[in-house]
Amino acid sequence: MRLSQMLFVTLREDPAEAEIPSHKLLLRAGYIRRLASGVYAYLPLLWRVLTKISAIIRAEMETTGAQECLLPQLQPADLWRESGRWETYTKAEGIMFSLVDRRQQEMGLGPTHEEIITAIARDMVQSYRQLPLHLYQIQTKFRDEIRPRFGLMRGREFIMKDGYSFHTDEASLRQTYQQMYRSYGAILSRCGLEFRAVEADSGAIGGSGSTEFMVLAAAGEDEVLYSSDGTYAANVEKAVSLPPLAVPSGFRELTTLATPDTATIETLTQFLGCAASQIVKNVVYQVLFDGDQTVLVLVSLRGDQEVNEVKLTNELTKLAPGYGGTTVLALTVPDPAAQAAWAAKPLPLGYIGPDLEDSYIQSGRQNIAPSFVRLVDRTAADLQDFVTGANQAGYHRVGVNWGDQCPRPERLVDIRRAMAGDRACHDPEQRLQTARGIEIGHIFQLGTKYSQALGATYTSETGEELPLVMGCYGIGVSRLAQAAVEQSYDNNGIVWPMAIAPYQAIVVIPNLGELAQVEAATQLYSQLWEAGVETLLDDRNERAGVKFKDADLIGIPYRIVTGRALAEGKVEVVERASGKSENIALDAVVAWIQQRILNSLAA
Numbered sequence: 200m201r202l203s204q205m206l207f208v209t210l211r212e213d214p215a216e217a218e219i220p221s222h223k224l225l226l227r228a229g230y231i232r233r234l235a236s237g238v239y240a241y242l243p244l245l246w247r248v249l250t251k252i253s254a255i256i257r258a259e260m261e262t263t264g265a266q267e268c269l270l271p272q273l274q275p276a277d278l279w280r281e282s283g284r285w286e287t288y289t290k291a292e293g294i295m296f297s298l299v300d301r302r303q304q305e306m307g308l309g310p311t312h313e314e315i316i317t318a319i320a321r322d323m324v325q326s327y328r329q330l331p332l333h334l335y336q337i338q339t340k341f342r343d344e345i346r347p348r349f350g351l352m353r354g355r356e357f358i359m360k361d362g363y364s365f366h367t368d369e370a371s372l373r374q375t376y377q378q379m380y381r382s383y384g385a386i387l388s389r390c391g392l393e394f395r396a397v398e399a400d401s402g403a404i405g406g407s408g409s410t411e412f413m414v415l416a417a418a419g420e421d422e423v424l425y426s427s428d429g430t431y432a433a434n435v436e437k438a439v440s441l442p443p444l445a446v447p448s449g450f451r452e453l454t455t456l457a458t459p460d461t462a463t464i465e466t467l468t469q470f471l472g473c474a475a476s477q478i479v480k481n482v483v484y485q486v487l488f489d490g491d492q493t494v495l496v497l498v499s500l501r502g503d504q505e506v507n508e509v510k511l512t513n514e515l516t517k518l519a520p521g522y523g524g525t526t527v528l529a530l531t532v533p534d535p536a537a538q539a540a541w542a543a544k545p546l547p548l549g550y551i552g553p554d555l556e557d558s559y560i561q562s563g564r565q566n567i568a569p570s571f572v573r574l575v576d577r578t579a580a581d582l583q584d585f586v587t588g589a590n591q592a593g594y595h596r597v598g599v600n601w602g603d604q605c606p607r608p609e610r611l612v613d614i615r616r617a618m619a620g621d622r623a624c625h626d627p628e629q630r631l632q633t634a635r636g637i638e639i640g641h642i643f644q645l646g647t648k649y650s651q652a653l654g655a656t657y658t659s660e661t662g663e664e665l666p667l668v669m670g671c672y673g674i675g676v677s678r679l680a681q682a683a684v685e686q687s688y689d690n691n692g693i694v695w696p697m698a699i700a701p702y703q704a705i706v707v708i709p710n711l712g713e714l715a716q717v718e719a720a721t722q723l724y725s726q727l728w729e730a731g732v733e734t735l736l737d738d739r740n741e742r743a744g745v746k747f748k749d750a751d752l753i754g755i756p757y758r759i760v761t762g763r764a765l766a767e768g769k770v771e772v773v774e775r776a777s778g779k780s781e782n783i784a785l786d787a788v789v790a791w792i793q794q795r796i797l798n799s800l801a802a
């Protein structure tokens with residue numbers, strides 16, 4: 200491609216809309232253009248990158264026997280009602296764009312495709328002989344994200360590869376899951392990315408085991424905790440650890456103390472001269488289940504620990520059936536206005552104990568459960584002679600014990616947030632460390648959640664009718680492209696990994712006025728293409744400095760300059776990543792570049 204004929208517009212200044220380096224660079228270098236919040240045009244240079252990533256994905260999928268297809272993006276609401284996700288996706292999370300067609304049928308724009316693929320399997324798979332089966336697609340997804348940001352990282356329209364597998368049993372599912380675990384690693388390695396596979400929460404998609412593939416970068420929205428021996432790594436949403444040991448309590452006797460102005464852990468520890476780990480703190484949450492039941496939740500945990508709201512949501516989801524629901528629509532710490540809707544009297548906030556009476560909840564209210572769900576984190580349950588609120592503003596109790604002053608916890612749960620510095624569960628000698636990550640891929644063992652909901656069954660070898668066992672596997676193709684930039688850039692611009700660079704080389708003519716330069720460049724340009732090297736030719740009527748800057752900005756791995764060295768029958772070749780420059784004979788340069796490309800793709 201000749202730059203003079205391309206839509207090639209680069210910006211000198213960082214666009215105001217962009218916050219992180221990769222977003223700035225993709226905009227400045229003319230890879231993307233924003234049309235609306237979270238909606239971007241993929242311009243020709245980026246499209247080449249996306250095409251290359253897709254080709255790598257297809258090649259890896261091909262080796263696993265997964266088959267490519269393309270499913271509808273317009274999805275009937277009824278299928279989502281069957282799975283029970285219509286309300287959650289269109290209302291609670293509100294992530295699904297929905298519309299009503301001219302026949303008054305509700306439809307959604309696909310944020311993911313479990314419902315569609317399960318409906319197809321329900322119709323087409325009858326027998327165990329057709330299993331296992333694995334289909335995938337590469338397609339635009341729509342998600343009305345709360346906070347679209349960072350360009351392609353979190354778009355409202357983005358490209359995803361998603362795959363779904365069907366099995367007779369868990370063992371077969373695990374086999375495909377392991378295979379995808381390896382394939383996803385291979386895809387990311389081939390794309391030239393450094394990543395870490397981490398244990399993950401399964402979220403609204405549901406199911407049991409899941410792994411996320413994280414590209415480590417400071418701009419990542421996720422936090423990863425890992426042990427330095429490499430055996431444990433997990434998203435903080437899912438991570439478990441051993442908390443620091445609690446400082447033994449010196450409060451031997453149960454006493455209620457006036458503790459004015461000690462509504463926070465910090466002020467209380469100062470006032471009492473105790474450690475935060477001797478305190479049981481109690482947080483009131485308000486949860487709304489589908490079916491319109493509001494339930495008040497009293498969470499007790501050790502004073503030096505924080506609540507992990509993902510774990511808490513998972514625990515509450517388990518309780519949903521008891522309140523006529525299936526899922527959590529909203530989880531909040533109620534502010535005074537929200538409290539006013541259900542509190543019978545003002546809560547002693549900052550002074551609450553685990554035994555806070557149910558009489559704080561107005562009785563006889565429809566849609567509001569009359570008693571607290573009381574969840575006690577293990578860290579709190581393990582304490583003795585602890586400090587906790589006296590359920591009276593300005594007062595705390597010390598020397599409290601479970602079973603004596605406070606009812607023994609009914610539900611022991613792990614709802615604390617694991618933290619950097621905690622001891623690892625598999626080896627308490629190891630301390631967990633933290634890193635930021637960009638989630639690029641996510642693989643799930645779904646089990647029978649969707650097949651059961653939609654009635655997708657098969658007939659087993661023994662003639663039994665059983666639900667299909669499912670897995671699903673996703674990679675953000677457009678997010679991956681930007682993550683590659685986030686992981687590889689310098690002051691001058693993007694430094695693409697060879698495997699996904701839009702072009703592998705760029706031939707620059709410093710001075711269009713010199714015929715020898717133009718001739719040598721044009722000839723090289725065709726020779727490189729003939730040799731299979733994807734090459735750009737900068738034949739624009741611009742100053743040499745501008746061309747060099749642009750070549751660096753767009754991040755092409757090799758720049759070949761037909762400049763001064765031509766007098767000796769040579770061209771200057773500059774490697775983008777290292778900045779190293781070499782003069783190479785005109786008749787040797789094609790083979791030289793070819794070799795370099797081969798080497799870097801093999802690495």
Ligand code: ATP
Nearest residue numbers: 351352353354357359638639640641673674675678
């Ligand atoms: P996140 O937690 O970042 O919102 P997710 O858990 O919702 O991601 P999945 O539903 O597992 O993501 O989707 C599979 C992959 O699609 C993700 O790993 C990610 O690479 C990509 N992806 C998800 N949401 C977006 C988005 N809004 N923009 C770009 N890529 C996305």
Ligand code: MG
Nearest residue numbers: 294342344402
């Ligand atoms: Mg998401």
